[in-house]
Amino acid sequence: AQTVTQSQPEMSVQEAETVTLSCTYDTSESDYYLFWYKQPPSRQMILVIRQEAYKQQNATENRFSVNFQKAAKSFSLKISDSQLGDAAMYFCAYRGPNFGNEKLTFGTGTRLTIIP
């Protein structure tokens, strides 16, 4: 079974600085998808960024970027120019290759605090 591990329960960063959240995963598949979701206190999970395993180029969405290391099964999220609105729980998630099945397996999350 696939597992997702987030080893940092909590992280903090000064506003406008850069922070990196770590994620590792375990799978025997060669093709799959990885995601970072943000969960603010309102509880609604919001997609931050996604990465297809077959793509060598790291995904980027504005201030958010990933460092995808397929051989190491590592998928970290970098947040640049941190803003107060970035404060939330961040979850790393894995999705397998099966067409039509978008089921996600989540890690335990990292709580990110932004220090003004």
Added chain:
Amino acid sequence: EAGVAQSPRYKIIEKRQSVAFWCNPISGHATLYWYQQILGQGPKLLIQFQNNGVVDDSQLPKDRFSAERLKGVDSTLKIQPAKLEDSAVYLCASSLGWGAGELFFGEGSRLTVL
């Protein structure tokens, strides 16, 4: 476009009582998921529907949990009888279901069992 709707937002019950949660997915989404998120943990899949058929319910405690998705649209998740360890947020999500990739989540229903 309307998002995934869930109700109630909060529910407090005594152990051994029953509770039901409702979810209305995004229009046109074939796949619907119920996740359980215990405090301090990541969401865990309870059940996945494709239209009105069950795709995966391997982690659903079937002795007390049940779920249905009538007519392939709305879904209800029921717990009877509730235990203390069922205290959690129950998240509903939906997706197009043909590999488009993104799950859209509701705001969740927080259950407290006393």
